[in-house]
Amino acid sequence: MENTAVLEESTVNEKTSNFWPRVAYACGTFGHDVFYAMLGTYFMIFVTSNLFHSDNPSRDAYMIGIVTTIILVLRIGELFIDPFIGNIIDKTETRWGKFKPWVIVGAFVAALTLAFLFTDMGGLAVSSPITYLVLFAIIYFVMDVFYSAKDVAIWSMIPAISFDSHEREVTATFARIGSVFGGQLVTIMVIPVVMYFSHDANGGAGDPTGWFAFACIGGGIATLGAIILGLFTKEQKSTLRENKTQTSFKDVFKILLKNDQLLWVAIAYLVFGLGQNLINNFNLYYFTYVIGDNSEFSILGVINVVIGLAAVALFPILTTKFSRRKLFFASIVVMLAGIVCYALSGKNVSMALLGAGIFSLPQPLIFLVVLMTITDTVEYGQLKLGHRDEALVLCVRPLIDKLAGAITSGVVGLTAVWVGMTAGATADSITTEGLANFQLVMFAAPLVLIAAAAFIYRAKVTLTEKEHARIVRELEEKWDEMSK
Template identity: 75%
Template sequence: MSNSNSKSKFWTRIAYASGTFGHDFFYAMIGTYFMIFVTSNLFNTNDQIYNEYMIGIVTTIILVLRIGELFIDPFIGNTIDKTKTRWGKFKPWVIIGAFIAAITLAILFTDIGGLTSSNPILYLVLFVVLYLIMDIFYSAKDVAIWSMIPALSFDSREREITATFARIGSVFGGQLVTILVIPIVLHFSLNPNGGAGDANGWFAFAVIGGGIATLGAIILGLGTKEGTSTLRENKTETSFKDVFSILLKNDQLLWIACAYLIFGLGQNIVNNFNLYYFIYVLGDSTQFSFLGVINVIIGLLAVALFPTLTQKFTRRKLFIYSIIIMLIALILYAFAGQSVILTLIAAGLFSLPQPLIFLVVLMTITDTVEYGQLKLGHRDEALVLCVRPLIDKLSGAITSGVIGITAIWVGMTGKATAASITLSNLMNFQIVMFAVPFVLMLIATFIYKRKVTLTETEHAKIVKDLEQNWDTINK
């Protein structure tokens, strides 16, 4: 490869990583911090019964909308696959999706002009509309941004390098939120509210985060270009009526999706409760930023080592070893009590393997593009790759429900503080935060080990077969 080509590929990866940086910054805002805003600030009147009632309704709405949209995501992927523009099929969706999602999320991080108190019914109606718009355009961006990987290369090794750059960006973006969220919220808040800030602070956080995500999308759009290959050409397009049929017939896609969903539920429960732990157990939310710093450092290190680790251990072993580390971390976390040091160590150790598992799953799902292409005689990049964000969305929806219900159950809402949490409620909180994820991760590992058989070697054979026979298959 010439020096100029190497430089071009390097800057393409940097641009791509900039897009994933902003994307995961935005994802953390939706998946983790929006529910904290809802439970701590959105409904913060003196009527605690009303607060909990409205939190319960909003939590239910989010759960229903996100689960309902699962049936829309495959059609979003199919639509992206059919997109033909001078800029490619993916980049328009990334940029437009980022812009619209950022605006709608900023509005959602408000009480929409005081409607939560003056007209709750109208607020809920507008909430449904705004959340649905935000979620659909975020999904389109999510599918498009990660579907670019199989369009850039057919080689598993090259895909790992590209995905490593992308994941470095996403880890940095996702963990930077952990560092910045409390400082931003408290800086712009007029009332600290026991460390949870106020509505002004959360709105400023939403505006800043949306701007970062949009800027990253623009950089990606300007700095990347899709590759061309006869293997990416279909003689016929997948119709809407065949969308679910294509997905259901790809057995390796379904099994990795099943394992990832169960794992994601356990992972997200812990991640989403981290800030609650600092606010309502340790009683010091300002320490939470240190966890963000730790996670950025170890996350970037883990991702940078991914190509080396997969060569030494293979993806299957790396997945299992990563789960073992996370289970050990959960045990340490459960016994951390009010020790800030032990909490930071346990939470950091729990976060360490998460980027590695994400990359193993992403690479396996990416390779199922060719697996399905050979098995079904049809190539569907965005349709197949939409499964990963679809799972994240389902996992996030269920987790949001768990977080909202648990926060009400254990009294971690409104004006509550660490001093107001009873020992029995603390025990219930720990069961949900630690014991439930432990069991879920064990189940996910069992499914992955028994059912996911698509290895790097098997994928290389599939690509070779396609290169030799695609013209015959694709008639």
């Protein structure tokens, strides 16, 4: 009886000791997704509705195209930079751990530079377009590099916290609860905040003052979350995390390409991300220029918070009853049904909210399935290649997010110009042809892309929870022998 009491007390203490670091980690991901939503979803809305608003619509459209191209080029260029950032993080050794310094510094610099991007830089966008574009490219590049370092570091902590798949799922669930809440909080607050601080309603799109205030508030939240994560989380020490040899810069891409499971998950996730981001990034456009009432948009944020948190909270239970693989495909089916409902909604607010809500419901689950699978490829690659590369492997997921975000931001910007959804436009000014083209890009393309992602995942991704457990057991035996 005494031994049982001691065991129960030990279990309670362990749960308590794990709880607060998980909460701190969730605070970090909460702020991180506030920033991601500002950058990935709402920055292009600021560009198309506020940044270039002169008496020359053709010039404004041209400048929007140039800014969109700069973003796309810089994001694609970072495909070659991010793996090296991950490699540098893997080699980092400080008294605060490998990841936390990158999270905190990255958050501060990224927030500061993003606030500058949510301005016309003292009127340069109109008075001196060339100067503005040069400054924009430099500041955007700095912002993106530090955001990337933070993104890689924050999600790379999961395999450093535990080797157990279930424990990783619980930690990732806390993290995703934070990120869902953070991302959807932006959806709730964007219009109220922008309009509150704006001097000119601008047809419901707000003015530069309102958007700058929005950027400052969001950047402050992201930085605070990073500080909380840095203060109250801890990495696990283990011989499995001690590389016998370091991955050199020249071997970075070789390591990634030889990890076939990582590669196929990344390809499937990229195709999926393109479809998902197109609809997410067009949501506010739909409510503003199709329905004609973006005041209802905040309701979508509330709906997404509720259903998103519920979905994430159920993730550990669902993966216990069903495999991650089955959960992935079930989520895809639900999303496709949501697209169809959303596409048929027209100007019906209730049906649009229902369709958008159904589409959003499984997104956190798919994110977690992909994140857990990529996390497990750390050990898969370690066994196959003889190297443990946590940050290098985990940089792939944010790298794919950024690439998908860059491509979709470009598509969103060009589509907005194509269909006439730019500064000064209203729901009444959009032509029937423009509306049809808009719906084709917003709904038809994502439907095809998301279905294609499911086929790729089914055909090529084979790393299951059971296979990962076997790999960890084999690694422990081999790594321990190498340490003797």
